[in-house]
Amino acid sequence: MAERGLNIIVCVKHVPETAEAEIKIDSTGKAIEKAGLVFDINECDDYALEEAVRVKEKFGGSVIAVTVGPEDADSTLRKCLARGADKAIRLTDATFGGSDGYAIAKILHNAIKGLPFDLVLTGALAGDDGCTMVGPILAELLRIPHATMVKKIELGEGVAKVNRELEGGLEEAVEVELPAVLTVQTGINEPRYVSILGIRKAMKKEIKVLGLADIGLSENDVGEAGSWIKIESMFVPPVEKQAEFIKGTPEEIAAKIVEIIKSRGLI
Amino acid sequence: MAEIFVLAEHRQGRIRDITFEMLTKGKKLTEQINADLTVVLLGKEAKEHARTLSEYAKKVLLIEDTKLENFNSEAYQRVLSNLINEHKPLLLMIGHTSFGVDLAPSLAASLKLPLATDCIDLEFDDETFLVTRQMYGGKVNVRARVRKAESYVVTIRQAAFEAQKPAMNGEIIEKPSSLAEEITKKRFIGYVLPPPGGVDITAADMLIGIGRGIKDENNIPTVEELAKSLGGVLACSRPIVDKGWLPSDRQVGSSGKTVKPKLYIAFGISGAFQHVLGMKNSDLIIAINKDPNAPIFSFSDYGVVEDMFKILSPLQSKICELKGQKT
Numbered sequence A: 001m002a003e004r005g006l007n008i009i010v011c012v013k014h015v016p017e018t019a020e021a022e023i024k025i026d027s028t029g030k031a032i033e034k035a036g037l038v039f040d041i042n043e044c045d046d047y048a049l050e051e052a053v054r055v056k057e058k059f060g061g062s063v064i065a066v067t068v069g070p071e072d073a074d075s076t077l078r079k080c081l082a083r084g085a086d087k088a089i090r091l092t093d094a095t096f097g098g099s100d101g102y103a104i105a106k107i108l109h110n111a112i113k114g115l116p117f118d119l120v121l122t123g124a125l126a127g128d129d130g131c132t133m134v135g136p137i138l139a140e141l142l143r144i145p146h147a148t149m150v151k152k153i154e155l156g157e158g159v160a161k162v163n164r165e166l167e168g169g170l171e172e173a174v175e176v177e178l179p180a181v182l183t184v185q186t187g188i189n190e191p192r193y194v195s196i197l198g199i200r201k202a203m204k205k206e207i208k209v210l211g212l213a214d215i216g217l218s219e220n221d222v223g224e225a226g227s228w229i230k231i232e233s234m235f236v237p238p239v240e241k242q243a244e245f246i247k248g249t250p251e252e253i254a255a256k257i258v259e260i261i262k263s264r265g266l267i
Numbered sequence B: 001m002a003e004i005f006v007l008a009e010h011r012q013g014r015i016r017d018i019t020f021e022m023l024t025k026g027k028k029l030t031e032q033i034n035a036d037l038t039v040v041l042l043g044k045e046a047k048e049h050a051r052t053l054s055e056y057a058k059k060v061l062l063i064e065d066t067k068l069e070n071f072n073s074e075a076y077q078r079v080l081s082n083l084i085n086e087h088k089p090l091l092l093m094i095g096h097t098s099f100g101v102d103l104a105p106s107l108a109a110s111l112k113l114p115l116a117t118d119c120i121d122l123e124f125d126d127e128t129f130l131v132t133r134q135m136y137g138g139k140v141n142v143r144a145r146v147r148k149a150e151s152y153v154v155t156i157r158q159a160a161f162e163a164q165k166p167a168m169n170g171e172i173i174e175k176p177s178s179l180a181e182e183i184t185k186k187r188f189i190g191y192v193l194p195p196p197g198g199v200d201i202t203a204a205d206m207l208i209g210i211g212r213g214i215k216d217e218n219n220i221p222t223v224e225e226l227a228k229s230l231g232g233v234l235a236c237s238r239p240i241v242d243k244g245w246l247p248s249d250r251q252v253g254s255s256g257k258t259v260k261p262k263l264y265i266a267f268g269i270s271g272a273f274q275h276v277l278g279m280k281n282s283d284l285i286i287a288i289n290k291d292p293n294a295p296i297f298s299f300s301d302y303g304v305v306e307d308m309f310k311i312l313s314p315l316q317s318k319i320c321e322l323k324g325q326k327t
């Protein structure tokens, strides 16, 4: 392994940042309005990409970043290239819209099955749909083992020893045979900042674009037709308990907070 | 009669709460569509668990095998595939837990059965099967229709349903394990405990939680100072630990600590479900967030829609004022 290095494929998603943004449901009633939202690499995918680059730096080899998404997703791929990915592939087709995690996994599977790889890394889940399924389905389609929610990776001869995150701070150590798909959880490493030079270099690297026909799938395999679930309606979550809002100047707000705390006998 | 399967989740000798939560929903569904509720329990020497679970369902299918002692998705997938092919349950419910997300997707893909993950509600209608789930960190819900199939697989969000004890008297059916060969591709090695922490946030009466809204590591001391004057302890959401700004013993949530202080103040925390799971039972919750639509406000007693940095210093001085008066 040390001599020939490791070939790693990292699957990433270009997602809108929604934690701080105002979300509006669009006129179809089935999706949010995307205009005005800032898109970036999905949080756990960022950690997955960093982990791949670290493995490459240690053992040699190559990193290919792959995404299913529109042309805009190039900015996420450029980021991966700047961080140390060697190649990037974007899978784009009008028929891909409405794909759920299953359809996405099929698209990724067909795109990468012919490539040489020892390891496929991806984020544990996507921050937009939260499906938490693409990695392990991809593994099943590739007929290789997987481990999800990985917080530590140690590579040995033909195996990966990984720590999986369980609940409440507990982890479990498991060993999986390579090649394998590992889905990475946040906090596994500290993603590096991209240097200006890195970004400039990345602009010169080619992003390969493939569509439905190129990867040998048919329309029935992708989009809503090829998905397990189809969104019928989207709505604002019903509120079980609504906070009482404290208003006023910062001083008034602070005074009110202190009053509430005091009334509970906590000060 | 149609059958609904609930996969029991247990770890280190304990049945996990999600199992009972799923059984609550499972029971309701079986009443609505006139089906039978069955718990599937895999393990090594799990008879005691089987007895416990028999009070929650019509049947407990128990499969014991030393290879099933600890959770291993490869072993579980093989055994469950055989069971599903044999019984053809209408629905298989698995927890949306670390265990469930390692198992359900590959199981469903291998059986070519549709899967919906992280569901917070389920419903059968004349046509097929519908699930409710959340997107965008809990800012919206969606109702989604699942493709028609003989069997459906779902993973269920923790705490989406309340555990109830129906006091049924289910039959325990022992089945032989179908695991003939060794499990070779994936091996469980052992549990890894979190490093012993310096601070026990679960013991604190007052917690000041900070989230990504803190923006910079250098802003933490100000909040820590506030916590100190209040006589409370600093806690945080996961990204703060992921960035290495605070140690993991300060993290509140499903992958951190579950806390129940007398007061929890959340500064710049959006209120993602995994965080809320760890603090929603606090006696008094006050949230400060600049986004009026932040999900945290539906779990708080009081809310402040404001830049947290404008509140910190007046709050600090008001507390000092009050404490000064007292002494």
Ligand SMILES: Cc1cc2nc3c(=O)[nH]c(=O)nc-3n(C[C@H](O)[C@H](O)[C@H](O)COP(=O)(O)OP(=O)(O)OC[C@H]3O[C@@H](n4cnc5c(N)ncnc54)[C@H](O)[C@@H]3O)c2cc1C
Pocket (backbone or CB within 6 Å): A019, A020, A124, A125, B137, B210, B211, B212, B213, B214, B236, B237, B238, B239, B240, B251, B252, B253, B254, B255, B256, B257, B267, B268, B269, B270, B271, B272, B273, B274, B275, B278, B288, B289, B290, B291, B294, B306, B307, B308, B309
């Ligand atoms: C398996 C799994 C387990 C997880 N376990 C946990 C867990 O145990 N604990 C946990 O916390 N998370 C956990 N998470 C992560 C969780 O899903 C969220 O990503 C996380 O809780 C978000 O943290 P946050 O609220 O600090 O950040 P964000 O969601 O980014 O929210 C930041 C908030 O700060 C507000 N804000 C920004 N600036 C200001 C300002 N100046 N003033 C006021 N408000 C401001 C924004 O409006 C926003 O609402 C887990 C995720 C997974 C997948």
